[in-house]
Amino acid sequence: MYKENSFKLFIKYALPQMFGLLLNSVYLIVDGIFIGNRLxxxxxxxxxxxxxxxxxxxxxxxxxxxGAGIIISSYLGKDKNEDANKTFNLSILVLGLISIIIVVFGNVFINGIANLLGSTPDIHDQAVTYLWYILTFSPFLLFSFLLSGLARNDNRPKLAMIALVVGSVSNIVLDYVFMYPLNMGIAGAALATALGPIFSVLILLPHFISKKGFLYFTKPIISHLVRKIREIVRMITLGFPAFIMEFTIGIVTFIYNYTIIKNGYGEIGLAAYLVIGYLSLIILTVFLGISQGLQPIFSYFNGREDSKRNKDLISFSIKAVTGIGILIYILVVLFAKPFITIFSPDDIELINFTYDKTLLYFWGFVFAGLNILFISFFQSVRETKSALILSLSRGLIVLPIFNFIFPIFLGANVIWFGHSIAETVTAIFAILFFTKYYKKYFLSVKLHKNKGLSS
Incomplete structure (x- = not known):
């Protein structure tokens, strides 16, 4: 496995996941386009x-x-295929139980959740309707990402990509059917979003049912969960930086929804940030796709104790992500306004307001790509502390401090700089952690060589 050079590995694993995840994000954006034009x-x-x-x-x-993928790829690197499959089945069981909890408690507290996330009296009923579909059908969304991630760890990156793409296309078709011919309103948009992942799951299941790789389903035994608490904790611990990294997108949205209302921007500010959030989702998904695509390789090489190949791959990836980040900002400057216009072509005030804030919001996103790559790398080589610190810094430390305090002194407009400031500060820490990690690696290699010569 993974015998190609760094360039070929990047093309074979990072790009399919980037493409699949990017199209998977499209279904949220299509919702926004249909909702803006129709409602x-x-x-x-x-x-x-x-x-x-x-x-x-x-x-x-x-x-x-x-978390499961890191353990699985490490086991595969050590030729412990049976242990890898046990971890796969344990992850299925864990996420199944989590899904049940989310559906039940999410619906019980749905009104409180809507209020917490910034719902105003004018939009509350529509917000609750949208949330109901998302929460009720959440198991399909959860398993679409789990199964695609584990298919990638089972050396099937193209299958993972195809599943995500089909889910996205299905959602686009359903969006049109539910919102135009059936005229279901915001419920139709939410239902289309909820149903899309079902098609992804249906494409992925045959791979694991028919035992086409190292990972396949075995009979679930609930009682095993109690005996495997330590392994579950290890899985969640290793995966926690990825949770924070992805959840940061939601946290950033929550912080902006709150500070937009607090600073007097009102519904136009929320609508503008929805569009900015969609554009941000596209950009971050590019970087997330790259990092997720590379994770199995980083973990496999780490299991093999092949630090040289890991260093070659991360070095190439840093250059690639930096170049992609610079290109993305150029495209934002040139094409953001046409993108914004798609959502509400007749609302000139909203278009101009959103475009002005977009240029302020995205200037530091080249650092976002590097941060996400470093987090995935540290996570994959089990430097979990470094990965966790970087994940927390991006959304839970720097941004809240900046957006809650700086507007007091510099005015409301400064909040639109906050996300890029957070990414820039985090990138400084990422570079320091990366330098420290490889200094430790080279020192261990030198000591190993000296020990070999002395013997």
Whole structure:
């Protein structure tokens, strides 16, 4: 496995996951386009309330799939195939129980969740309607990401990509059918979003049922969960940086929804940030796809104790991600306004307001790509502390401090700089951690060589 050079590995594993995840994000954006054109500004603001919930669900799935994937790829690197499959089945069982909890408690507390996430009286009913579909059908979203991630760890990156693409295309078709011919309103948009992942799951299941790789289903035994608490904790611990990394998107949305209202921007601010959030989702998904695609390789090489190949791959990836980040910002400057116009072509005030804030919001996103790559690398080589610190810094430390305090002194407009400031500060820590990690690696190699010569 993974005998190609760094360039070929990047093309074979990072790009399919990037493409699949990117198209998977399209279904959220298509919702925004249909909602904006069909239902208007208030409905867009109502949909914006649900974005943190969707990101939270994806984050939970990635926590389990990343943690399990790291363990599985490490086992495969050590030729412990049976242990790898046991971890696969344990992850299925864990996420199944989590899914049940989310559906039950999510619906019980749905009104409180909507209020917490920034729902105003004018949009509350629409926000709750959208949330109900997302929460009720959440198991399919959770398992679409888990199974695609584990298919990738089972050396099937193209299958994972195809599953995500089909789910996205299905959602686009259903969006049109539910919102136009059937005229279901915001419920139709939410239902289309909820049903899309079902098609992804149906494509992925045959791989694991028919035993086409190292990973396949075995009979689930609930009682095993009690005996395997330590392994479950290890899985979640290893995957926790991925949870924070993905959940940061939802946290950032929550912080902006709150500070937008607090600083007096109102419904136009929420609607504008929905569009900015969609554009941000596209950009971050590119970087997340690359990092997720490379995770099995980093973990496999780490299991093989092949630090040289890991260093070659991360060095190449740093250059690639930096170049992609610079290109993305150039495209934002050139094409953001046409992108914004798609959502609400007749609302000139909203278009101009959103474009002005977009240029302020995205200037530091080249650092976002590097941060996400470093987090995935540290996570994969089990430097969990470094990965966790970087994940927390991006969304839970720097941004809240900046967006809650700086507007007091510099005015409301400064909040639109916050996300890029957070990514820039985090990138400084990432570079320091990376330098420290490889100094330790080279020192261990030198000591090993000296020990060999002395013997």
């Amino acid at each position: 208007g500004r208030d409905a867009m603001a109502a949909a914006a309330v649900s974005v943190p919930v969707v990101e939270f669900l994806i984050a939970i799935s990635l926590a389990v799939s990343s």
